[in-house]
Amino acid sequence: MPSALVAGSGVFGASLADRLVARGWDVTLVDQFDPGDPRAESGGETRLLRYSHGADDFYTASAWRSRAAWSELGVLEELGAVWFARREGGWESDSERVLSAAGIPVERLDPSEAARLYPSLAVDDLAFALLEPEAGVLRASDGVRALVERAREGGLRLVRGEARPEGERVRVEGERAAGEGDRLEADHVIWACGAWLARLFPELVRLRVTSQELVLFDAGSEWAGTPGWLDFDASAYGHGLIEPYGMKVASDREGEEVEPGLRPDASAAGQTAARDYLASRFPALANAPVRTAPSCHYSLTDDGNFVFARHPEHERVWLLGGGSGHGYKHGPAMAEHAAQVLAGAAEPEPRFALGERARSRALRTAGS
Ligand SMILES: Cc1cc2nc3c(=O)[nH]c(=O)nc-3n(C[C@H](O)[C@H](O)[C@H](O)COP(=O)(O)OP(=O)(O)OC[C@H]3O[C@@H](n4cnc5c(N)ncnc54)[C@H](O)[C@@H]3O)c2cc1C
Secondary structure, three states: OOEEEEEOOOHHHHHHHHHHHHOOOEEEEEEOOOOOOOOOOOOOOEEEEOOOEOEOHHHHHHHHHHHHHHHHHOOEEOOOEEEEEOOOOOHHHHHHHHHHHHOOOOEEEOHHHHHOOOOOOOOOOOOEEEEEOOOEEEEHHHHHHHHHHHHHHOOOEEEEOEEEEEOOEEEEEOOOOOOOOEEEOOOEEEEOOHHHHHHHOOOOOOOEEEEEEEEEEOOOHHHEOOOEEEEHHHOEEEEEEEOOOEEEEEEOOOOOEOOOOOOOOOOHHHHHHHHHHHHHHOHHHOOOOEEEOOEEEEEEOOOOOOEEEEOOOOOOEEEEEOOOOOOHHHHHHHHHHHHHHHOOOOOOOHHHOOOOOOOOOOOOOOOO
16 A cells, blocks of 8 residues: 655645545544644635636646535535626626536526525626526635545544654654654655645746735624625635625735735725725625634745645655635646655646746636
């Protein structure tokens, strides 16, 4: 039975551990935090699952492939997602074309039809809306915990500690190994350490780690069950009332570079911007109270493509990450690809390779 050691139990590491256990592998998963910890990029309240990626059919297919796994894990609220399109010929039009060609459900709505999906929606600035009826909202920490739990039932060993690369081996320090530390080995070692990946392998991985702010408002029960929403041109996105969190309004604009894992409250300016958007798009909520206003960090590659590649000097060592502000939903599809590669049944996808990349925001804009 092949063995694997996965460092990092965020969505990428936990999904991969789950897939390898399902293949009958002997898997150890190491993390400095417990699964679902909000200090990890995959932790906290919610993430959108949308299939639209503008003209990019690769990530469209990847998100669609991941849907079944999220549904099976019981963490997908299939509420649909609506794109507020301010013009023809932009991201939403490209998405409509790609989704239709792929056979993924999508509906073009008049602004007046979109207005009926929410208790209160301003549509004066919209050319049309695009509804993805089978998109929705993922419960983020719950999803990671569910993956790890399922893998544990299949035999996964979970180790709490801080991992450091030592050639092909992994040194673990922390609760498991008081004092001197422990060295672990496996047939395959996969570093899936999110924003920390660039700290562990600075010569190989370049990531911009930015602070991203969001606000969760207190909305009435009539906002429960409404679709998630995205406004590409405003770089805004969010969802209706999801208990116990609230109604989310977030910005996808890149924040300041930060140390990963700190998660301070959103700034006053960030909270004001969220309130302004809420008031202009959902006028009935103009005075909705704030429940919480947290922040989280993105781990951005230059071109928005993820990272999955073999370490150039260590045959059995792999790097996995670079979620770039849109990675959560793709966890299951990424893991299936990585598992196939590790099993020798596929070649690594070239777009995930190490090395220089052209700077672009094309894959992430409008968040999620
Ligand atoms: C505000 C916000 C909103 C987002 N919205 C969406 C969305 O709507 N849809 C979507 O698909 N994506 C979204 N994303 C992006 C998505 O959440 C990330 O791309 C994804 O979670 C990255 O997962 P990861 O496994 O790479 O990183 P992480 O979740 O950070 O996991 C890395 C893990 O590695 C561990 N680790 C690091 N270093 C070490 C070490 N030395 N030893 C042991 N353990 C270590 C960490 O503790 C952590 O648990 C959003 C992100 C943010 C911040």
